Amino acid sequence: MESVNAKYVSQKISKTRWRPVSHSSLQQPDIFATGSWDNEDNKISFWSIGNHGSSGMDEGFEGDPQLLCEHKHDGDVLDLQFLDQDRIVTTSSTGAVTIFRHHQNSQTISVSQRWPRVHRYPCDNAPCTGVVCSSPEIVTVGEDGKIIVFRADQEGVIRVIENADSSTIHAVTYLRTTEILTVNSIGQLKLWDLRQQSNSPSQILSLSGDRLPLHCVDRHPNQQHIVATGGQDGMLCVWDVRQGSTPFSLMEAHSAEMWEVHFHPTNPDHLFTCSEDGSLLHWETSTHSDMPSFLQGGRNNSMISRSAMAPAGGNQSLISTWLSGDSSKGRLETTHMLPSQTLSVNSLDVLGQCLVCGTDGEAIFVNRQVPV
């Protein structure tokens, strides 16, 4: 707990994202972006947590995040994604999608591309609720039930799937390079193959029965068929999109809406969720209760390193702990990562050993020593 420190920022934070670090270096991230909501003037801001140098184990508590620069944002920032090291895509409650460029030499921000009112109803703007990007492609979703595809280097819109959903699409993520996954407000997961010209999903998965809205989705970084979602009741659902149309497992997590779920990008046995109930949870599946992973090969002496960045060929044999996992057997451990909180934790992002989250209590929390 000691390594978590709060910084009050005088704006309710809707999104926080680390700036990506180059894959070659084993650097920890040091810059993150935040977006605000519900203010008269909303902003996107860039913050620095100072240079790490080494792992910083001895110091633990370093200074507050420092504001590098900020820029006015029309409407609430509903989602944020880094396109690359310098560019960030925001989606707005006014239906606009904007690419901002962060000039690191002068510490300024400029608008590099803007699509106003792309999400809209016949006579009104529709909030654009989510974005996912894989440079140069950008995919956004909105309350208007549309999926829109852009390219960062082109002015027009590449493709619009009208009526992709009859209700609000809350979040979107890539499943593979050409496939995306959306979650909506009636508890459905929809798979879309962007190569197909048809305007209907290639697969629909749904929660049985109560149609509780799903608010967030994240894909396992190595095993692309495993997907985690969170919704209105605060339950964490893990899905295997290859099998069945219902969730593989349901785990009680939060007592109110789960706003975000993230697998740790390099150590996917760890997962993080945050919620309207003001808590931030760290989930950890241990491969098998108390046996170190290298002993589990058994007679089958093919050793599999779980920390490998990407699975080697034949990954079908590798059963994910998230799918074999069974919370009742104690294989899954959860820990609260914030001291008692009352107001919603709207967003979190984790990269390396660093975690950042933002709340409606107008605070940003940074933890530099996430035990992963």
Added chain:
Amino acid sequence: MEELDVEPAITNIPAASDGKHLGFAWGPGDILAYETLYMAPGSGCSFIHEVRKDEDIYSPILRKLFNESHHIFVGLQTIREDLPSKNKKTQFVSISKNYRSVIRACMEELQQVAVSTKVAEVATQYGNQVSILLAIELIWNLCEVLFIDAAPAGPLLLHLLDWVRLHKGDVDEKAREVLQSESPAEHHDYWDVVVSYVLQGRFEEARQMLVKQATLQPAARNMYKLMDTLLSKMPFYNPGGTQTLTEFDVKWRHWHEEVDRCLQDNSFASNQHLEIICKILVGDEDTLLEHKELLSTWYHFLVTRLLFCHPTVKPTELHYYAQSCMTMFLDLRSVPEPLDSILLAAFEFDIHQVIKDCSIALNNWWFVAHLTDLLDHCKLLQSHNLHFGSNLREFLLLEYASGLFTHHSLWQLAVDYFDNCPEFGHVYLELQIERVPLDTERKALKVLRICEQRQMSEQVRSICKIMAMRALRNNRLGSALSWSIRAKDAAFATLISERFLQDYCARGTFSDLDLIDNLGPAMLLSDRLTFLVKYREFHKLYEENRFSEAAKLLLSLITAKIAPRSFWMTLLTDALPLLEQKEVIFSADQTHELMFCLEELTSSLNTTAPGTDRTMQVRISSCTQTCNRLQIKILRCKSAITIAMRKGKNAPGF
């Protein structure tokens, strides 16, 4: 009518002077003022002025104060009633300290901004806020010492010394300046610093400073040594020790007599500075008053006087000394400022006067609301009843929270304050929450969660209705239906189902199938919705060529009478292709029922026929044609069944 405590403040509305008439309307936090017209139309101005009572909630730095203190406030409310009172007291003191540290952090930031800004106006504004926060912290700290910690004689003085030291920080600054100079002992502020240290009872520091002077004056070495001994020997009460208060008092009296002796035998006569210090040590009032500049406030004077004259002062005696010190210190002519009277009221242990004066003097409710709440938890406010509202604590919290609710972003904080007002909090929340503008679904969900957690079903319904209406206006039927299902709003669900059916009639296809096909038990919300879902199910069965199931469903839809009458024709028309199939699908009984429905429909058509307009007549005639076709088909079907029966074959339905 009660008398007014103070003259009301006057706010000038620009562009509304010169005998123009003003009208106004109360808002939840602000007032709207507008010019009313008595003259010829067209000459007035079309502005509405928003008069804000509380500017502070718009300060970005003070927002941090509101957010951080909200967290402390919520923590305070969860302290359990049944804790032993001793544990509770330490908790309350630490909570009070938390509040103060938040104020201090806020103050420091304001100070920084005030210094760094280049705009003079902003600097003054921030400067003013700093001085307000300074006063707030000063009052809070004193209340903490007197009321919350409620230190008894002995420790009381120590706390008061800490209080004065904390708020008279300029001594340290001056000392630093002196020490950093080339020869500190010859610095022109040197003696000021030494005397200030003595006045605050900081003898260690004073002695260290005196050493510097002593080394410069070897001739007066003995005199300095004597002073050093006096200073080092002054007894301080040690609250953790075994010493009783009487023992301490005896010890202190000895020391006091010793100092007095030194003064009598002119030990320091040759050094005017040391003589002054000695006079201060003995508590000479005239000498103390000669150092008004260094004391700067009457309450510093009070604490210094207590230190050197009455170190075992009891809380109950405080008010006497406070009153006399204030009169002695302030000039006869000068009127005490609000801060002075607030502190005096505190020394008199008149909590209500403190809170009342603060409410009048300060321009926001933050301070009084939080302090009163804390004092109330300490069970210090029981005796007082208001002749309005519920009690003082709740009244002030409600005022503060209502102010927050008028802010476009801070309204979320207010909810927890309302929650902790047992009598009127819920009503306030109900009235305010409906006024939160809902720009996005995410915000609506947050507001909804607040309402649902508090069983505010009326508000839940109204929020869902707003969202459903908005979706409907934007032609998002699926969303609209989801919202009305969440609100369990049967009437609205019926309305939307009608729209779905109309759209189907117009286009021949269903929209939003992902929702309609997955409604589950929610379809039972309204008859019309159930019909919609079942009707869609019929189409699905038909598309899948499951004709007999489709026929059964269709017939039950017709006979169960949940279909809107206007839709009967469509349903019967849907039966046509089933009747035209090669194999027989409807059983004998089913054909009977179909026939019966058809007759009912035809008769109703005939009764409405005369006197209606042309388009209606055209529609009716087309309906009649369809009916005739149906009749023929049904009859054919019937005869087919009869033939089949005669042949003894197994016809459907037997």
